[in-house]
Amino acid sequence: MSVKLPRFLAAPTLTAAILISFGALAPAAPSAFSQAQPTFGFIQANCAAGSEPSSVVVADFNHDGKLDVADADFLDGTVSVYLGNGDGTLQVRQTYAANASDFTLIDGDFNGDGNLDLAAADEVGKLSIFLGHGDGTFGPRTLFPGVVQVQGGLVAGDFNRDGKLDLVLGSRFDNNVSIVLGNGDGTFQPPVKFFTVNVFDLVAADLNGDGKLDLAASTDGLSAVYVWLGNGDGTFQAPLSNTVEAFGQGIVASDFNGDGKPDIAVIAGNSAYDVDVLLGNGDGTFKRYVPYVIVPSSFNTMAAGDVNGDGITDLATDNGLITQILLGRGDGSFQTIPFAGGGDSIALGDFNSDGKLDYVVTASSVSILTQTAPAVASLSTTQLNFGKVKVNTLSTQDVTVTNTGVGTMVISATTFRQQSQGVFSANSSCYSTSLLSGQSCTITVSFFPRTKGQYQNTLVIHDSGTGAPHTVRLSGVATK
Numbered sequence: 001m002s003v004k005l006p007r008f009l010a011a012p013t014l015t016a017a018i019l020i021s022f023g024a025l026a027p028a029a030p031s032a033f034s035q036a037q038p039t040f041g042f043i044q045a046n047c048a049a050g051s052e053p054s055s056v057v058v059a060d061f062n063h064d065g066k067l068d069v070a071d072a073d074f075l076d077g078t079v080s081v082y083l084g085n086g087d088g089t090l091q092v093r094q095t096y097a098a099n100a101s102d103f104t105l106i107d108g109d110f111n112g113d114g115n116l117d118l119a120a121a122d123e124v125g126k127l128s129i130f131l132g133h134g135d136g137t138f139g140p141r142t143l144f145p146g147v148v149q150v151q152g153g154l155v156a157g158d159f160n161r162d163g164k165l166d167l168v169l170g171s172r173f174d175n176n177v178s179i180v181l182g183n184g185d186g187t188f189q190p191p192v193k194f195f196t197v198n199v200f201d202l203v204a205a206d207l208n209g210d211g212k213l214d215l216a217a218s219t220d221g222l223s224a225v226y227v228w229l230g231n232g233d234g235t236f237q238a239p240l241s242n243t244v245e246a247f248g249q250g251i252v253a254s255d256f257n258g259d260g261k262p263d264i265a266v267i268a269g270n271s272a273y274d275v276d277v278l279l280g281n282g283d284g285t286f287k288r289y290v291p292y293v294i295v296p297s298s299f300n301t302m303a304a305g306d307v308n309g310d311g312i313t314d315l316a317t318d319n320g321l322i323t324q325i326l327l328g329r330g331d332g333s334f335q336t337i338p339f340a341g342g343g344d345s346i347a348l349g350d351f352n353s354d355g356k357l358d359y360v361v362t363a364s365s366v367s368i369l370t371q372t373a374p375a376v377a378s379l380s381t382t383q384l385n386f387g388k389v390k391v392n393t394l395s396t397q398d399v400t401v402t403n404t405g406v407g408t409m410v411i412s413a414t415t416f417r418q419q420s421q422g423v424f425s426a427n428s429s430c431y432s433t434s435l436l437s438g439q440s441c442t443i444t445v446s447f448f449p450r451t452k453g454q455y456q457n458t459l460v461i462h463d464s465g466t467g468a469p470h471t472v473r474l475s476g477v478a479t480k
Helices: none
Strands: 041-048 055-058 070-071 079-082 094-099 103-108 117-122 126-130 142-145 150-157 166-171 176-179 192-195 197-203 214-219 226-228 240-243 248-254 263-269 273-279 289-295 299-307 314-320 323-328 334-339 344-351 358-362 365-372 377-379 383-390 397-401 409-417 424-428 433-435 440-445 454-464 469-480
Touching: 055 344, 055 358, 070 103, 070 365, 094 299, 117 150, 166 197, 166 263, 192 226, 197 248, 214 248, 214 263, 226 248, 248 299, 263 299, 263 365, 289 334, 377 454, 377 469, 383 397, 383 440, 397 433, 397 469, 409 424, 424 454, 440 454, 440 469
Parallel strands: 055 103, 103 150, 150 197, 299 344, 383 469
Antiparallel strands: 041 365, 055 070, 070 079, 079 094, 103 117, 117 126, 126 142, 150 166, 166 176, 176 192, 197 214, 214 226, 226 240, 248 263, 263 273, 273 289, 299 314, 314 323, 323 334, 344 358, 358 365, 377 397, 397 440, 409 433, 409 454, 424 440, 454 469
16 A cells, blocks of 8 residues: 655655654644644554564555565564554565564665565664565665664665666764665665764655755754755755754654644653654744654654544554554644554554554554444543532542443543642653543542632543543632
8 A cells, every 4th residue: 555645755766665764652642723623533453573673664566556575673683574454464574584673664666577676774884785576575684884873874776867766865873864776676875974063863855845855854962954955966965953942852743733844743751751743934944943852761762644534634653652643633733642652663554454544553563453443431520519628637538430331542642721839739650641542541630728618629530542631620618
C-alpha cells in the first residue's frame, strides 16, 4: 500500500509507504477550542522480535498490497522482516545478519528494479544495504564502511535529481552530516561531509517550493532545528537555524495548517519534553515554535499521518512507555491524547486494510495496534461530597474508572479546574496504565482543609476514552 504524501514530500523514485521519523500523551494545557476526541480505540497484536529493536519501517515488500514491517535490532545485530497478513497481524520474522550496533533503518529502491530495499546504519560508521527480491525476501548485506556514526539521522532522497536514490547521514557523536550519492545499482559513492553538527534525526522535503529536496535536522546538544536548502546537484546551502526549546529528537515535515507550505514538528527537551511545531513560510524559513507537552523520556520517536480520518495531519509520538497522539486541528495547532502500546520506535500504516491508519511500535516485541471500536470511560460517580470535615483532618474517597468499551484505554493524568492549594489532591496507579475492555482502576481523592470554610473544585481525568476528558465535581465543608 502507498500513502499519498503532500507534494513537497514526494521525492522522485522514493517509494516508502509512509514518511516516518524517529520520534505519549500527558495533556497539553487546556484549550477553549479543544476538539472532541476521536471515537476509536486500538486493539493490539504482538509478534516476537529480537532483543532490542531500535528502528522500524513500514512498506509493502512483496507487492501483495498488504503492509509489511522491518526493524533493526541494536543488540542482536540483525535486520528482521515481518510480512503482513492484511488483517492487522504479522507473520514470523525473517532475519538477516547486520551490524551489532545498527540503530537506524530506512527503505527505498536503491537499485532501480522496482523492489524496495533496506538501508541500515550503525554507531561505528558502517552502512549496510539489503537488496529486495520483491517477494519479501532480501539478499545478504553489502557493507559500506567509512560513513558517519549514525544513531537516528538517516534519510533517502534524490538530492541531485539524477533519478537515483541518495542517502544523507547525520551523527550524534562526531559532528558530521554527510551525503552519499547513489549509483542506481545499490552501491554508493564515498561520503561527502557538508556540515559539522551533532544530529539526532533528519527529514527530507522541498521546504522552499523550488522542486529541489531540502533537509531539516533535530540537533543533539543544541536548542535548534537546522535547515539546509538543496541546490539540486547533491550540495546544500549554508544552514538556517531555528530555535526550539531544547535538545532535539524525532522530527517530521508535513502541512499542518493546510496552506500548502511544509511545516516541521520536532520533539524537544532534556528532562521535560514537548513537541515543538514550527509553521513554514514557504521559503525555507519558519515561524517561532509552539510547544505541546508530552510524557518525558530519554528517547522519543514520532510519525505523521491522518490518524482520525478528518483530512488533517496528526502526529504520533512514542517514548518507550506510552504512545501519544496529537490530533491536528487544521490550523497548525494540536490536541494531545494518550493511547496504549508504548515502544522504542513508531510508524503509521493501514495494517488491516480498513482505510484507517493504525500504528506499529517496537519493544521486546513488534506490536501492531489497529483502530477498532472506541474505549469508553465509565465513572463510578461524577460527584464526591466530603461533607463536614474538621480543619487539618484528612478525608478520602475513591472514583473507579472502568473501560466499558472495546478498545484499550489509557489514563495519562488528573488535574483540577481550579488551584486546589493542597485542599484537594488525587493519587492513583491508573496513570499510564493500559485498561483493556472491562478492566478498572481507582483514583483516590483527598480532602485536607487547613482553614474553616466551604470548598469546591472539579477533578479532570485525562483519558483516551470517548468524550474525554471526564470530570468529577468535588465539595466539602471545613469546620473547627
